[in-house]
Structures are given as structure tokens and as C-alpha cells.
Amino acid sequence: MIAIPSNYPIEFNESKYNDQGSMPLNGAVTYEKYTLDNGLDVILHIDRTVPVVSVNLWYHVGSAREVRGKSGFAHLFEHMMFQGSQNAAAGLHFKLIEDAGGTLNGSTTTDRTNYWATVPKNYLELLLWLESDRMGWLLPAMTEKKLHTQIDVVKNERRQNYDNRPYGLAFEILSEHLYPEDHPYSWTTIGSMEDIGNASLGDVTAFFKQYYGPNNASLCIGGDIDIEKTKSLVSQYFGSIPSGPPVAKMKPRIPDIRDAIYLTHEDNVQLPRLYMAWHTTHVYGHDDAEMDLVIDALSHGKNSRLYRSLVYEKQIAQDVSFMHISREIGSIAIVVATARPDISLHQIKQTIDEDIDAFVSDGLTDREFDRVRNAQKSSFTYSLQRVGGFFGVTDRLNEYNIFLGDPGFINNDLTRYLDTTKENIRSAAGRYLEPNKRVVLNIVPKGKTELAFK
Amino acid sequence: MHTNIDRTKIPEAGTIPGFSLLDETKLSRIKLSNGIDLRTYRYKKLPVVQLYLVIRTGAYSDPVQKAGMTNLLSEMLDEGTKNRSALKIADDFDFLGTHFNTWASMDGCGLSMLSLREHLDTSLEVVSDVIQNPDFPENELTRIRQNVLTKILQEADQPNVLATKAFVKKIYGEDHPYGYPLLGTTDTVTSIERGELSDKYSRSFMPNNASIIIVGDIDAKEIANKLETALSGWEKGNALSADVQEIPDPGGSEIFLLHRPDAVQSQIRIGHRGLERKHKDYFPVRVMNQVLGGQFTSRINLNLREDKGYTYGASSLWDMRKFGGHFLAAGGFQGEYTDKSVYEIIKEFREIRDKGVTHAELESAKEGLIRSLPRQFETPSQIATQLANVALYDLPGNYYDTFVENVQRVSLEDVDRAAAMYIRPENVTVVVVGDADSIKTPLEYLGIGKVILTDAQG
Numbered sequence: 048m049i050a051i052p053s054n055y056p057i058e059f060n061e062s063k064y065n066d067q068g069s070m071p072l073n074g075a076v077t078y079e080k081y082t083l084d085n086g087l088d089v090i091l092h093i094d095r096t097v098p099v100v101s102v103n104l105w106y107h108v109g110s111a112r113e114v115r116g117k118s119g120f121a122h123l124f125e126h127m128m129f130q131g132s133q134n135a136a137a138g139l140h141f142k143l144i145e146d147a148g149g150t151l152n153g154s155t156t157t158d159r160t161n162y163w164a165t166v167p168k169n170y171l172e173l174l175l176w177l178e179s180d181r182m183g184w185l186l187p188a189m190t191e192k193k194l195h196t197q198i199d200v201v202k203n204e205r206r207q208n209y210d211n212r213p214y215g216l217a218f219e220i221l222s223e224h225l226y227p228e229d230h231p232y233s234w235t236t237i238g239s240m241e242d243i244g245n246a247s248l249g250d251v252t253a254f255f256k257q258y259y260g261p262n263n264a265s266l267c268i269g270g271d272i273d274i275e276k277t278k279s280l281v282s283q284y285f286g287s288i289p290s291g292p293p294v295a296k297m298k299p300r301i302p303d304i305r306d307a308i309y310l311t312h313e314d315n316v317q318l319p320r321l322y323m324a325w326h327t328t329h330v331y332g333h334d335d336a337e338m339d340l341v342i343d344a345l346s347h348g349k350n351s352r353l354y355r356s357l358v359y360e361k362q363i364a365q366d367v368s369f370m371h372i373s374r375e376i377g378s379i380a381i382v383v384a385t386a387r388p389d390i391s392l393h394q395i396k397q398t399i400d401e402d403i404d405a406f407v408s409d410g411l412t413d414r415e416f417d418r419v420r421n422a423q424k425s426s427f428t429y430s431l432q433r434v435g436g437f438f439g440v441t442d443r444l445n446e447y448n449i450f451l452g453d454p455g456f457i458n459n460d461l462t463r464y465l466d467t468t469k470e471n472i473r474s475a476a477g478r479y480l481e482p483n484k485r486v487v488l489n490i491v492p493k494g495k496t497e498l499a500f501k
Numbered sequence: 502m503h504t505n506i507d508r509t510k511i512p513e514a515g516t517i518p519g520f521s522l523l524d525e526t527k528l529s530r531i532k533l534s535n536g537i538d539l540r541t542y543r544y545k546k547l548p549v550v551q552l553y554l555v556i557r558t559g560a561y562s563d564p565v566q567k568a569g570m571t572n573l574l575s576e577m578l579d580e581g582t583k584n585r586s587a588l589k590i591a592d593d594f595d596f597l598g599t600h601f602n603t604w605a606s607m608d609g610c611g612l613s614m615l616s617l618r619e620h621l622d623t624s625l626e627v628v629s630d631v632i633q634n635p636d637f638p639e640n641e642l643t644r645i646r647q648n649v650l651t652k653i654l655q656e657a658d659q660p661n662v663l664a665t666k667a668f669v670k671k672i673y674g675e676d677h678p679y680g681y682p683l684l685g686t687t688d689t690v691t692s693i694e695r696g697e698l699s700d701k702y703s704r705s706f707m708p709n710n711a712s713i714i715i716v717g718d719i720d721a722k723e724i725a726n727k728l729e730t731a732l733s734g735w736e737k738g739n740a741l742s743a744d745v746q747e748i749p750d751p752g753g754s755e756i757f758l759l760h761r762p763d764a765v766q767s768q769i770r771i772g773h774r775g776l777e778r779k780h781k782d783y784f785p786v787r788v789m790n791q792v793l794g795g796q797f798t799s800r801i802n803l804n805l806r807e808d809k810g811y812t813y814g815a816s817s818l819w820d821m822r823k824f825g826g827h828f829l830a831a832g833g834f835q836g837e838y839t840d841k842s843v844y845e846i847i848k849e850f851r852e853i854r855d856k857g858v859t860h861a862e863l864e865s866a867k868e869g870l871i872r873s874l875p876r877q878f879e880t881p882s883q884i885a886t887q888l889a890n891v892a893l894y895d896l897p898g899n900y901y902d903t904f905v906e907n908v909q910r911v912s913l914e915d916v917d918r919a920a921a922m923y924i925r926p927e928n929v930t931v932v933v934v935g936d937a938d939s940i941k942t943p944l945e946y947l948g949i950g951k952v953i954l955t956d957a958q959g
Contacts, residue, residue: 096546097875098518134508138807141797143511146865148872165876169515176512184508199810199835206766207813207833213658271518283506315761316658318651349591359588362644365651387651418596425598425617428547432880 075458076431078444079274085290086262089281090444090454092269094434100270101435102174103163104182105445107265108258110238111157111231111297111376116245119201119238122155123246124254126197128162129153133184135177137193143173154437155236158297158330158375159449161442165435168271175284182261183288189251198243205237213316214490217383221324224308224486225379230300232377260291265448269434269441299329301377304484311489311499318365319498321392322488323399324381327479330373330450336463337475338380342369343419344411344472345402346382350418352402353382361398363390375450380479392489392500403480410473423464520875522901523884529721530898533729536709536737540888541721544881548618550717550724551881552625553889554611554632557712558705561607561678561824562741567693568678569685573649574698574705575605578612580641582634587641590627599624607679608778608823609893610705615882618718622727629731632706637698649690653682660761660934661833664768667757667955668932672774672827677748679822701741708732710740712892716881745824750774754929754950756843760937767839767935771846772829773925778821778894785919786819788911791866792858793817793849793920794830800849801830811838815846823894828923839935840943847949850926857917870908874901 078092110121131137144151149166164174209215219235226233237243266285268277304326328334345352346369349359357364367384384395411419433439444454489499527543560571579601580587594601597620603612612631616624656662666682673680684690715724750773776786787795794801794817805815815832830850834842858866878884891900933944937954944952 094546097879098520099876099879135511138798138803139511142865145796145798145869146872147514148869148874148876150873150876167520167872167875168518171515172512173514176508180508196807196810200806200813203766203811203833203835204813206835211660211764211766211833213655317654348595350588350595355588359644362647365648365655385655387647388654414592414596418592421596421598423598425600425620428549428617429600429615431547432549432882434879435876 076440076444078454080448080454083261083282083286085286085288086260087285087288088265088448090265090267090448091272091274091277092267092434092440092444093272093274094269094440095271096434098168098271099165099435100168100171100174100268100272101163101165101439101441102171102178103161103267103269103435103439103441103445104178105265105449106160106259107158107263107294107449108160109156109158110234110236112258113231113234113238115228115234116242117250118234118242119236120242120246120250120254121160122236122238123197123201123243124251125153125155125160126201127189127194127251128181128185130193130197131188132181133187135180137188140177143177147173150436152437157232157236161445163435163437163442171268171272171277172280175280178266179284179288182259182264182285185255185259186252189248191248194246194248194251198246201237201243202240205240205243209237214314214320216312216314217320217322217488217490220310220312221322221381221486221488224310225304225324225326226302230302232374256291258291258294261285261288262290263294265445267441267445267448267454269439269444297376299332299376301326301329304486307483308486309501310487311491311496311501313493313496314490316490316492318385318388319392319489319491319495320383320385321395321500322381322383322490323396323485324379324488325479325481325485327371327378327380329378330375332378334475334478335373335378337467337472338371338378338479340419340423340464340467340472341406341476341480342371342380343422344415345369345406347422352406353384353399356398356402357384357395363387363394363398386498391498392491396487396500400482403476407473407477407480410469416469416472420465423461427461518875522874522878522904531721531725533708533725533732535732535735537728537732538712538892539715539725539728540712540892541715541724542884542888543718543720544716544884545718548718549881550616550618550621550715550719551885552614552616552628553714553885554613555609555712555714555889555892556611556705557609557710557893558741559606559608559610559823560681560683561745561822562705562743563678565676565678565681566689567685567697568681568689569649569683570693570697570701571610572605572683572685573646573690573693574701575603575610575612576645576649577637577642577698578603578635579631580645581636581638582630583636584630584634585627587638590631593627594624597623601628605683607683613882613885621719625727625731633732633735635702637695637702639695642695642698646690646693649684650687653684653687653690660764660766660768663759664770664932664934665831667759667934668770668772668829668930669827671757671930671932672772674748676746678745679825703738704741707738707740708735709737712889714885714888714892716885716888743824747825750928751930752928754927754931756931756933756944756950756952757955758937758941758944758952759932759934759955761934762936762938764934764936765836766833767836767842767933767940768833769839769842769846770829770831770932771843771929772827773928773930775819775826775828776821776923777825778823779896780821782919782923783821784907785911785915786923788863788866788870788908789853789858789916789919790817790819791869792862792916793853796869800853801846804845804849805832805834805842809838809845811835811842836936836939839933839940840947843931843933843944843949844947847926847929850924850929853920854924854926857913857920860913863913863916867908867911871905874904
């Protein structure tokens with residue numbers, strides 16, 4: 048992520064797949080996909096609501112491709128992609144897009160790196176020039192000075208969003224204990240201070256050559272476009288970029304936790320917070336949609352099980368959230384609850400455990416079953432409002448293409464949620480949310496370890 | 502087959518697309534019989550309807566001893582009506598997949614709803630109940646009040662929030678409602694009682710003090726009829742009048758330092774009193790700020806992030822409200838560069854005040870503002886937000902028709918004059934939240950003003 052002034056950065060941009068589905072109520076999402084000779088997938092999507100165009104480019108590389116000792120590099124590299132290329136001088140990228148009235152950003156997750164920009168439609172060629180130049184001609188523009196400035200910027204990003212933020216290290220601690228040391232999900236996308244500081248220009252070159260070829264990318268252009276003209280521009284700008292080496296797909300690698308792990312971390316915070324994380328499946332895998340629905344029923348809205356018992360009735364928690372983070376080589380479900388003053392995390396954990404137990408034994412009520420599916424259906428329609436940006440239509444077409452090889456899954460995805468059964472949902476909860484298969488992390492105010500669950 | 506292109510040249514922009522921001526044929530404004538100002542915009546891409554309720558009374562009307570009242574009122578709207586319990590309201594919305602929220606700001610409050618077209622009637626039934634019949638049940642108030650108090654407690658964890666809170670307190674002082682956070686303080690929130698909330702409700706939630714914005718797949722007359730029926734019981738009245746005092750600016754500069762032991766980063770706020778939203782120089786100031794700190798390629802961000810690497814991002818903004826406003830530059834900076842960051846930001850203030858902007862900067866800022874408009878009118882919620890702002894700040898009905906013209910008209914002289922008149926580098930309030938042990942002395946050496954150690958309570 049780049050911090051854009053007056054448009055504060057999203058802090059931790061893990062892909063979330065909860066808001067997706069299929070078939071808008073007034074017809075399918077239309078698109079056209081083809082592949083250039085160099086392997087670049089191109090997806091075109093027309094939407095003439097406003098005269099703008101959005102270019103969205105995914106590279107199928109994230110922190111999961113890093114090795115221990117080089118953590119944070121995929122994200123640092125994302126920053127370097129904004130530092131100019133052979134024909135687009137340093138600083139031009141932001142300058143030209145902001146002068147065009149456009150907006151842009153990029154983000155790195157464990158599994159992919161994306162870049163997007165939205166501009167008035169007459170600037171399409173400008174975006175294609177910028178994107179293709181850094182895809183084909185990045186390295187001649189890389190210098191030690193640029194790298195060191197971005198190392199400083201990223202270290203400041205880490206200070207701001209992790210080290211200096213309340214509970215900011217929770218995800219890093221959980222990751223370390225959810226995965227074995229040689230598993231790339233055992234570190235976070237931001238990486239360690241030390242590794243960030245050790246990055247070299249040689250690393251930039253090697254990473255670029257290995258992972259930033261057109262054959263490892265997917266380009267989606269959406270908005271008020273002319274198909275034939277766009278195809279011709281894409282071919283002119285991207286066609287001559289040589290393929291990179293083949294990049295093998297990563298296979299799911301989901302560890303098995305046999306005995307629950309209990310951790311306590313003291314932080315500069317007022318209130319203790321409980322985190323519990325379980326391994327589930329992998330993105331678009333068996334049970335993926337079911338686990339999304341489990342999480343909805345347990346924590347979305349005032350009538351969800353956990354919100355109602357912890358926040359509304361017992362009033363022992365300030366907030367509770369449950370996330371299903373679907374990822375390519377292993378998804379996790381994490382519940383996070385902040386205790387009210389003077390409440391111990393023991394009480395919080397007990398209530399959550401009781402609610403999950405009841406859910407696993409009795410399943411959903413009919414009303415809950417309808418509610419979670421209706422929510423998916425309406426969220427899907429709402430999600431089609433925006434063409435560009437994070438989670439806009441172009442971003443999602445790329446996501447389906449990168450992970451499933453089929454952008455058309457945008458029109459089938461909702462079926463996974465609507466066609467499942469109450470029993471599938473209940474049994475998925477039982478399979479994954481087992482008490483002995485989790486990492487439990489207490490974050491407590493400094494000196495108050497007695498508030499932790501042990 | 503690849504045609505040869507010349508990569509060394511920046512591609513020419515094609516023809517600028519014609520675009521009317523808010524197509525007049527889709528826009529309408531209707532006064533409902535009980536006085537509601539209804540503004541609608543027809544959006545046909547998806548079968549959805551977005552509703553915004555704008556009440557023109559905000560936290561500026563809270564007595565300072567009751568700061569946080571408007572926020573608490575808005576949070577209580579959906580916590581029970583004469584017909585529905587809090588859980589029932591939530592369940593009614595969630596079951597339909599309707600998104601519902603309440604909002605409050607210094608200048609207004611209200612609610613928003615996003616519904617599928619097919620569920621509009623049922624959603625409206627619940628929304629109109631929430632608007633007309635909130636009951637502020639005592640037990641729910643106890644819970645929500647506790648929730649707000651806990652949020653205030655948690656703000657002590659967030660250096661960025663502490664910095665902004667301390668900054669507005671110093672800028673507006675303790676007698677001005679803008680000097681208080683929207684949530685209020687522990688003391689003020691604790692003291693707010695049910696009777697005060699229902700009183701505030703009945704003196705601000707009146708149809709003649711309200712605008713409703715509808716953007717969606719529905720005809721203006723049809724939605725007007727639905728709202729006439731749904732809100733027929735809502736009665737007119739005399740809304741609270743504003744009694745916001747002008748407070749003179751403090752002279753000189755001071756640095757307020759909030760100590761966070763071992764903080765690896767310093768949150769910095771630098772600025773002074775600014776302008777009200779309807780100020781005649783709104784456009785020159787907006788253009789000037791684009792150059793100074795309003796975008797990624799602004800002077801402040803390029804200097805402190807891209808050149809020096811002190812920060813992940815720095816910016817400046819003019820918070821322009823109904824009754825005045827403030828100007829500030831803000832960001833989180835590496836602890837050891839705290840003094841240098843303060844110095845560089847004030848240097849940028851001085852530069853733009855003394856030397857103005859270049860012709861190239863002016864053109865780029867103006868074009869950027871104009872060309873960014875279409876993408877801000879893409880979704881129903883974006884369009885509704887724009888219309889809500891026009892309603893809340895009582896801007897001219899043709900505000901967006903004339904926006905482009907108004908930006909284009911801003912000259913170099915206008916921007917230079919605005920910078921010279923409104924930026925006051927010698928009269929800044931600086932708030933730093935960071936490790937005082939290591940940064941106090943360097944801050945004193947800057948010679949900007951007295952460094953005053955302070956705590957979260959100010």
C-alpha cells in the first residue's frame with residue numbers, strides 16, 4: 048500500500064472473500080478474456096456508468112514466495128514499482144496519474160500483488176504505457192538511493208501500522224505459532240525490520256526476473272472502453288515484453304495443530320484482547336464458502352451468536368469480530384474480542400467456547416440460515432457498484448482468474464453460498480473449530496498478565 | 502504483430518469525455534408536505550436504493566459540558582423504538598441484507614441505508630420507524646454509554662487520535678464545541694441522561710430540519726409518494742438555533758508535547774485556525790492545498806516521504822465547517838527525525854506563503870481536481886454523499902454544475918493571495934505525541950516556540 052494523503056491507508060489488506068457471489072439480479076457480469084503470446088492474460092469489461100477507465104494488474108506473487116531471512120521483500124518490491132522505469136522517470140507515475148485526476152494504489156498479500164489506477168477514459172493509453180514500462184523495463188531505473196529511501200519508508204510503515212499501533216503485533220505473533228518456521232505464512236507481508244533493512248539491489252533484480260513476467264500476471268481493464276481499440280493498445284504496449292520463467296503454482300500446505308497453543312503478550316494497551324485462530328481450508332477449496340457462512344452466523348450483526356452474547360447480553364466485551372481469511376496455501380479463521388474494563392479474558396473465552404459448542408451441536412436456525420444467505424446475495428449486488436479499486440469488479444475478475452483460471456466464476460460464486468445446506472455449514476464448523484486445534488493469544492496491558500487466559 | 506510505439510514519449514491524452522456530473526434529467530428536488538427537503542438521483546445500473554438522512558444540527562449544538570451528546574443520540578437511534586426492540590431492528594435489516602448505519606459529525610447527523618430494490622418497502626418501514634419513534638430505552642442507553650466510554654478509554658492507545666484530539670483542543674479552546682472530540686469526554690458522556698437525549702432529538706429531528714437523499718433505481722415521484730406515507734407522522738417544529746461563538750486566535754507559536762515512553766514514531770500535527778465551509782475563498786484555498794499537502798505529489802509528501810523517507814505519508818488539510826475551521830499538516834514520523842520533520846513542514850508553510858506556487862503547479866492542481874470528478878460520482882453512496890454535503894452546508898443547488906468553472910477561474914494571483922493571507926507559519930500550534938525524553942531538547946533547539954509538556958487530558 049502507498050499512503051495517499053487524505054485517503055488513509057488500509058492497514059492490513061489480506062484478501063477477504065466474504066463479499067462475493069454471482070449473478071447480479073439483472074444479468075451476468077460480462078467480460079472478454081484472451082492471452083497474449085507472452086502469456087499475459089487480458090480481461091476486458093465494459094461499464095459505461097461514468098466516463099472512466101480502471102486498469103487493474105495482478106502479479107501472482109506475494110510474501111508466500113519469500114524465504115526466511117528475506118521477509119517483507121514482496122511488499123518492499125511493490126514500493127519499488129512506483130519509483131520509475133526506463134522511460135517513465137522517477138516520480139512521474141504519481142504525477143501523471145494525479146494530474147489526470149486519477150487515483151491509484153497497490154497492495155501485497157501473502158499470495159499476490161496488485162496495482163490499480165482509475166482515470167478519465169481518455170487517459171487509458173497513459174496507464175498502459177506506465178504499467179507496461181515497469182513490467183518490461185523496470186530494472187534500468189533501479190538505484191541504491193531509491194531502494195534505501197523506500198526501505199526507510201517501509202520501516203516507517205511498519206512502525207506506524209504494526210510496532211506503534213495497539214495490538215499491532217498480534218497477527219505476526221499468531222502467524223509465527225500457526226505455521227512451522229519454513230512455512231511462508233509463518234511471517235507477515237510487512238516482514239521484520241532486520242530483513243527489510245537487508246534488502247539489496249540484487250534481490251530486486253532476481254525477484255523481478257523470477258516473478259514479474261507477463262506470464263505470471265493478469266491485466267484487467269474495465270470501464271468506458273472501446274474493445275477493439277483497447278486490444279490494439281494492449282498489444283502495442285505489452286506484446287513485446289518477453290515471458291519470464293514459468294512460475295509453478297503453490298500447493299496448499301495446511302499444518303495440523305494437535306494441542307492448543309496458549310500465548311500471552313504484553314502491550315501498551317488499556318484493555319486485554321483475546322485472539323483465537325484455527326486452520327481451515329484454502330481459498331475456493333472444499334468448505335471455503337461454508338466457513339464464510341459459519342463466521343457470518345457467529346459474528347455479523349447484533350443478532351449473531353457471539354455479538355449477542357458477549358457484547359449485547361453479558362456486556363463483557365467491547366467488540367467481537369470473526370474473520371475467515373481465505374488464502375492460497377492455507378486459510379485461517381480468527382476470532383478477536385476486546386474485554387470491557389476489569390473483565391478477564393478467561394470469561395471471554397468461556398463464552399466464545401460455549402457459543403461455538405452450541406453451534407456445532409445444533410447448527411443454524413432456519414432464520415439464521417436465511418439471514419446469512421440473504422446477506423451474501425445483497426452484498427454481492429452491492430459489490431458490483433464499483434468497477435475499479437480494491438474489491439471493485441476489475442479486481443475480482445483478476446482474482447478469479449489468478450486463483451481459478453476463470454474470471455467467469457464471478458457469475459457462479461454466489462451459488463456456493465446459496466446452494467449449501469445447514470448441515471454442511473454445521474459440520475464444517477465442527478471440523479475446523481476444534482478446541483485443541485487452535486492458537487490462543489492473550490494481549491494484555493503491561494504488567495497485567497493475570498487478565499490472560501492460561 | 503506489434504506496431505512500433507515510441508516508449509520514450511508520454512502518450513497524448515485522447516479527447517476529454519463530455520460529462521455532466523449530475524445529469525439534470527436524473528436529478529430532482531421535491532419539498533414533501535411536512536417540509537422534508539427530498540433530493541433524488543436516478544441510478545439504473547443495479548437494482549439498489551441508497552438513502553441518506555441529513556439532520557442539519559450537529560455536535561456544534563452540544564453544550565460543552567455535554568460534549569458527545571449528538572454522537573450518543575445518533576448511536577441510540579436504532580436501539581429501540583416505540584414499536585421495535587434494538588434486536589428486532591437489527592434483525593429486520595440483516596434478514597433483508599439491508600445495510601443500515603447512523604452517523605454524526607460536528608455539523609450534522611443522521612442515518613444511511615442501502616437496500617435491494619426488491620426490499621425497499623420493508624426497509625423503508627423500519628427506517629421510518631427509527632426516524633420518527635426512537636425511544637431511547639434506559640437499559641440500551643446504559644450499554645451504549647458504556648460502549649462509548651470504553652472507546653474513549655481505548656483512544657489512549659492510539660497516538661494519532663491523541664494528537665488530533667490535543668490539537669483541536671488547543672486550537673478552539675475549552676469553551677468552543679469544536680474543541681471537543683465528537684465522542685465527548687469521560688465526564689461529559691457520563692453525565693448525559695435519557696431525558697436530555699430525547700429532548701435533543703425532539704429539537705433537532707424535525708422534517709423541516711432534514712434532507713433526505715435518495716440515489717437508486719426508482720423514479721422521483723414514486724419515492725416521494727412512499728416517503729410521504731412512511732413519514733406522515735413526523736411533525737414540523739422549531740429546530741435548535743446555532744449559538745457558536747467566534748473565538749480569537751491565540752498569538753505566537755507553541756509546541757505541546759505528549760510523552761509516550763519509548764515511542765518509535767512521533768505523531769505530529771501543525772496548524773492554526775482556518776476558514777468556514779462557505780468562505781468566499783474556498784476554491785483558491787482548495788487548489789493551494791493540493792499543491793501544499795493535498796495529494797501524493799504534494800510538496801509536503803514529496804519532501805518528507807519520497808525525498809527524506811522520514812514517514813509513510815504526510816499531508817495537509819483544511820477542515821472547513823459550518824462555523825469556522827482549521828488548517829493542519831499531519832503524519833507519523835520516525836522518532837529521531839521529529840525535530841527535522843517539524844522544521845521541514847513549517848518550511849513548506851513559509852515557502853508557499855512567501856513565494857506562492859508555480860504556474861505548472863497551479864495548472865496541475867486545477868486539472869487534477871477537475872478530472873477527478875467523474876470517478877467520484879460512480880456509486881450510489883458516492884453520489885448520495887455529494888448531494889448530502891450540498892444539503893448539509895446549504896451550498897447552491899447548481900454547486901456541481903459550476904464546480905468546474907469555479908476551479909478553472911482560480912488564478913495564480915488568487916492562490917498566492919490565499920497562501921499569503923491564510924497560512925501563518927509564525928502562528929502555529931504544534932502537537933507532538935512521542936518519546937519526550939529523546940525529542941524534547943531537539944524540539945526546543947528549533948526555536949519555534951515554547952515546548953510545553955502535557956498529558957492526554959491536555
